[in-house]
Amino acid sequence: MIEACNVTKNFIKQEKKGIKKEFAAVCDVSIKTNCGEILGVLGPNGAGKTTLLRMLGGLMKPDVGEVFVLDRENNRISNREVLKSYIGYLSENTKLYGRFTVRELLSVFGELYGYNKNDIKGRIEEVSETMMLQDFIDNKIEKLSTGQKQRVSISRCLLHDPENYIFDEPTLGLDIISAKSIIDFMKTEKTRGKSVIYSTHYMEEAEFLCDRIVMLNQGKIIAEGSPLELKEKYGTRNLRETFFAIVEENE
Amino acid sequence: MNRKHLSSLYKKEIMDVIRDKKTLLVMIVLPLILYPLLFIVILQVITMINTSETSNEYKYAYVGKDSITVDAISKLNNWIDSDDNELEYDINPSVKYIGEDEKTLIEALNKEEIDAYIKVSEKDGQVFYKINYLSSVSNSANCKSYLTEELEGLNEESAKEKISESGLDVDSVLYPVVCDSVDKASGEEAMGNVLGSVIPFLLITSVLMGCVYPAIDATSGEKERGTLETLLTCPINNLELIMSKFLSVATIAAFSVFINMISVGGIAVYLYLTMKSLSSKFDDFNFSTFIPALIIVIFCILAFALFMSAVVMCICAFAKSFKEANNYVSPIMIVVLLVGYVGFIPNVKLTTTMSLIPVVNVVLLLKNLLAFKYEIGTILLVLMSNIVYAGITVWFLSRIYDSESILFGESLGNMRIFERRINIKKNSIPSPMDALFVYIIVLIGMIYVGGVLGLKSVLMSVFIPQGLILLVPLLAVIYMKGDIKKIYLLKLPKIRHLLGSIVLFAGTWCLTSIVGAILSQFFPNAEMDATESYMAIVESLPFVGGVLVIALLPAVVEELFFRGFILSSFKNRMNPFAACVAVSFLFACIHMLPIRILPIMVLSMGLCYSAYKSESIITSSCMHFLNNFISVIALYYPKKVEFISNMKFDTPLKVIGFLLIGVLLFVIGLLIIHGRPFRVKEEKA
Numbered sequence: 001m002i003e004a005c006n007v008t009k010n011f012i013k014q015e016k017k018g019i020k021k022e023f024a025a026v027c028d029v030s031i032k033t034n035c036g037e038i039l040g041v042l043g044p045n046g047a048g049k050t051t052l053l054r055m056l057g058g059l060m061k062p063d064v065g066e067v068f069v070l071d072r073e074n075n076r077i078s079n080r081e082v083l084k085s086y087i088g089y090l091s092e093n094t095k096l097y098g099r100f101t102v103r104e105l106l107s108v109f110g111e112l113y114g115y116n117k118n119d120i121k122g123r124i125e126e127v128s129e130t131m132m133l134q135d136f137i138d139n140k141i142e143k144l145s146t147g148q149k150q151r152v153s154i155s156r157c158l159l160h161d162p163e164n165y166i167f168d169e170p171t172l173g174l175d176i177i178s179a180k181s182i183i184d185f186m187k188t189e190k191t192r193g194k195s196v197i198y199s200t201h202y203m204e205e206a207e208f209l210c211d212r213i214v215m216l217n218q219g220k221i222i223a224e225g226s227p228l229e230l231k232e233k234y235g236t237r238n239l240r241e242t243f244f245a246i247v248e249e250n251e
Numbered sequence: 252m253n254r255k256h257l258s259s260l261y262k263k264e265i266m267d268v269i270r271d272k273k274t275l276l277v278m279i280v281l282p283l284i285l286y287p288l289l290f291i292v293i294l295q296v297i298t299m300i301n302t303s304e305t306s307n308e309y310k311y312a313y314v315g316k317d318s319i320t321v322d323a324i325s326k327l328n329n330w331i332d333s334d335d336n337e338l339e340y341d342i343n344p345s346v347k348y349i350g351e352d353e354k355t356l357i358e359a360l361n362k363e364e365i366d367a368y369i370k371v372s373e374k375d376g377q378v379f380y381k382i383n384y385l386s387s388v389s390n391s392a393n394c395k396s397y398l399t400e401e402l403e404g405l406n407e408e409s410a411k412e413k414i415s416e417s418g419l420d421v422d423s424v425l426y427p428v429v430c431d432s433v434d435k436a437s438g439e440e441a442m443g444n445v446l447g448s449v450i451p452f453l454l455i456t457s458v459l460m461g462c463v464y465p466a467i468d469a470t471s472g473e474k475e476r477g478t479l480e481t482l483l484t485c486p487i488n489n490l491e492l493i494m495s496k497f498l499s500v501a502t503i504a505a506f507s508v509f510i511n512m513i514s515v516g517g518i519a520v521y522l523y524l525t526m527k528s529l530s531s532k533f534d535d536f537n538f539s540t541f542i543p544a545l546i547i548v549i550f551c552i553l554a555f556a557l558f559m560s561a562v563v564m565c566i567c568a569f570a571k572s573f574k575e576a577n578n579y580v581s582p583i584m585i586v587v588l589l590v591g592y593v594g595f596i597p598n599v600k601l602t603t604t605m606s607l608i609p610v611v612n613v614v615l616l617l618k619n620l621l622a623f624k625y626e627i628g629t630i631l632l633v634l635m636s637n638i639v640y641a642g643i644t645v646w647f648l649s650r651i652y653d654s655e656s657i658l659f660g661e662s663l664g665n666m667r668i669f670e671r672r673i674n675i676k677k678n679s680i681p682s683p684m685d686a687l688f689v690y691i692i693v694l695i696g697m698i699y700v701g702g703v704l705g706l707k708s709v710l711m712s713v714f715i716p717q718g719l720i721l722l723v724p725l726l727a728v729i730y731m732k733g734d735i736k737k738i739y740l741l742k743l744p745k746i747r748h749l750l751g752s753i754v755l756f757a758g759t760w761c762l763t764s765i766v767g768a769i770l771s772q773f774f775p776n777a778e779m780d781a782t783e784s785y786m787a788i789v790e791s792l793p794f795v796g797g798v799l800v801i802a803l804l805p806a807v808v809e810e811l812f813f814r815g816f817i818l819s820s821f822k823n824r825m826n827p828f829a830a831c832v833a834v835s836f837l838f839a840c841i842h843m844l845p846i847r848i849l850p851i852m853v854l855s856m857g858l859c860y861s862a863y864k865s866e867s868i869i870t871s872s873c874m875h876f877l878n879n880f881i882s883v884i885a886l887y888y889p890k891k892v893e894f895i896s897n898m899k900f901d902t903p904l905k906v907i908g909f910l911l912i913g914v915l916l917f918v919i920g921l922l923i924i925h926g927r928p929f930r931v932k933e934e935k936a
Contacts, residue, residue: 057484058484059480059483059484081486081487081488082486083486084484084485084486085486087484088484089484091480093477093480094477094478094480094481094484095476095477095478095480095481096478096481097263097267097476097478097481098476099266099267099270099271100266100267100270104266108259108262108263109485111255111256111259112256112259112260112485112486112487113485113486114255114486156481
């Protein structure tokens with residue numbers, strides 16, 4: 001379970017006349033994921049989704065507030081370094097090392113997640129079987145197709161078998177088959193009791209995949225609930241229309 | 252720091268770098284192929300030049316047909332063909348042309364039909380041979396040298412004949428003093444001296460070439476490829492990340508040097524074998540005498556590789572793409588290579604001060620080592636200073652990597668100064684790279700323009716650097732359409748800030764005095780070096796003039812540049828503390844007094860804080876003026892204020908007392924400037 005309590009993240013923006021101005025990319029946001037749940041984070045460009053997910057993933061430090069995960073013994077872990085080992089983070093920006101083979105890459109990341117050499121070998125075998133990497137596990141990543149690279153990215157993410165996953169627009173720019181592999185993976189992990197935070201621009205994808213939706217605009221939560229609740233509340237037929245209704249209402 | 256993480260990251264970085272074809276090309280292929288190839292080409296060119304020079308036939312003429320001229324020329328020709336002539340030339344001179352008048356010969360010379368012509372005259376029994384030639388034509392110049400040498404031979408021979416005719420002993424009259432010299436240097440020492448000029452430059456170049464591409468690849472290259480964010484999802488901290496990158500780049504740089512040394516070593520052995528076949532001097536040449544020097548050279552190069560890797564990585568970290576990083580690194584490469592030429596300058600000695608100047612220290616130490624000069628203290632000082640500089644740079648690098656705006660946002664770069672003026676928005680603040688560029692221009696201007704013109708007069712040596720510090724950034728700001736008032740912090744300060752700055756200065760002064768006194772214990776000459784440059788001004792100007800020139804002028808001009816222009820650029824994109832440290836380092840460096848870097852940095856930190864918090868240049872200018880004013884008093888009235896000019900911390904009580912007062916004043920100054928604790932109290936009330 002990942003929880004963010006009243007997190008705020010400020011950046012400095014350059015105004016027109018060279019004047020600096022501080023603005024809150026994320027402002028006083030609190031969210032929490034439950035085990036076996038997919039939480040969708042939606043919002044227009046610049047709403048603060050990526051910043052929020054980076055804070056949740058331990059990549060960024062909130063200026064105000066706290067991010068923590070609960071381990072299996074319900075211990076609260078807020079140290080960013082330790083927190084990262086409880087999370088599998090995948091985004092459009094998390095590219096792979098093209099000069100490495102798939103096995104080498106997984107081996108390096110396995111070591112960084114604290115596995116010893118013998119355990120890494122075993123874990124790579126397990127992951128490659130799950131994600132069907134056997135045919136190209138010893139090929140250089142730069143030679144792989146986009147779909148194969150995506151499968152390697154997911155493998156990198158699940159290598160340490162985290163309890164929580166954060167996916168920041170993972171299907172952006174992917175073909176249907178590659179995108180499906182990610183969606184299938186999220187569904188599988190959900191059934192395994194893992195919590196997934198997922199941000200996307202594809203409303204249809206979010207509508208059938210997410211158990212709960214959090215909508216962000218200008219760094220603030222403007223709506224929260226299950227897709228059904230939100231649709232009912234705004235009297236819309238699908239999540240796309242709900243999204244437009246909420247954004248319009250808030251602007 | 253987790254060692255396992257560090258070793259995994261290091262392994263990953265090394266794997267990543269050595270699989271990059273560009274790095275491999277620069278690191279292995281270039282040195283192993285390029286150096287021998289260059290050597291062969293240069294050798295061929297030299298041989299060609301020599302062959303073309305020696306195979307020529309010199310054509311010279313003479314003016315007139317009078318008996319004196321004909322006689323003189325025939326004497327010369329006879330001497331050239333004489334068996335007594337010991338000069339060995341592989342040329343065939345010929346008198347091609349005998350001109351009736353000089354005009355015709357000048358035309359022939361200009362058309363290169365002849366290489367020179369001789370005009371003969373006689374006075375009081377002396378025959379004058381005037382050689383006319385063209386220094387712009389190499390064959391003509393060579394012909395002149397040839398004729399000069401032959402005429403000197405003829406002169407000696409004629410003198411000998413005359414002495415002999417008068418019945419005197421030729422040798423005792425002509426050579427009453429005989430000079431002979433014996434080279435006592437061994438072949439190894441002679442070769443070490445020659446290698447000492449070339450090898451340091453080659454090693455510096457190879458370190459630079461070895462570390463630049465891996466550094467770019469590991470920093471901006473990783474950002475560009477989008478793998479940095481992937482790495483940051485792992486449970487690692489910034490220091491582990493930076494250290495692994497730094498160590499891998501330094502390893503690659505060191506390996507590159509190793510490859511270069513093999514390549515250069517191969518050429519040296521080839522040269523040795525060639526020389527051995529030509530000269531007997533190299534028969535007893537013993538390569539093993541170089542082993543101790545080579546071992547120290549390896550350590551020295553390793554320390555330098557650490558330093559250069561850190562510096563290059565630090566610069567590359569600001570770039571967001573490979574191309575941008577390349578642009579940033581180019582000026583640094585030029586500066587380092589220029590400084591590397593110091594090895595070629597004779598009589599530049601490795602003094603204590605020189606031991607602390609980056610790059611220069613390594614070049615001079617390598618030169619000393621290859622000339623078999625081992626001074627343990629200097630060797631250790633050079634090694635330690637490089638390691639310390641590398642440590643400071645790595646720390647700075649870790650601060651840069653702590654900045655989320657650099658990791659995830661835009662780079663610090665974006666140099667507006669190279670953009671077309673029409674595209675630059677009005678009232679923009681220069682970027683840190685703009686500021687660094689201007690700083691480098693000012694520094695180079697101070698070294699070259701200031702150095703040359705400064706020799707002309709004492710005042711010029713002050714006004715030229717100050718003029719550069721004022722004008723270069725001002726022109727840059729005008730070009731970049733910057734808001735002068737905002738960039739230079741031209742604003743009246745609050746009384747609280749002014750008062751706080753004066754108290755802060757008092758504290759800073761106490762602390763810098765202690766640091767200065769401690770340093771002077773280790774480097775007694777450093778203080779002399781610092782004051783020596785001002786003594787000429789003291790001698791030529793009265794006290795008021797001294798105050799204006801030494802205290803007021805720098806207090807205004809340097810503050811506008813450092814706490815105005817540079818600090819405004821840095822604080823815009825960096826966290827305030829890192830910006831202040833960077834500005835202070837640059838400020839300390841421009842004083843060109845390596846020993847005083849630390850005390851100047853301490854003073855500058857106070858100045859930066861004052862300007863940053865008050866947003867006014869007046870506060871830091873006041874502090875700067877007070878500091879300089881105290882120095883002026885000490886320069887003009889050394890005896891009256893001996894307690895300042897010769898401050899001694901001979902007892903622990905004095906040190907602790909002064910330290911406590913310094914810290915107390917420093918903290919009080921900070922609190923007054925900061926002001927927040929007082930406000931909190933007010934709010935509570």
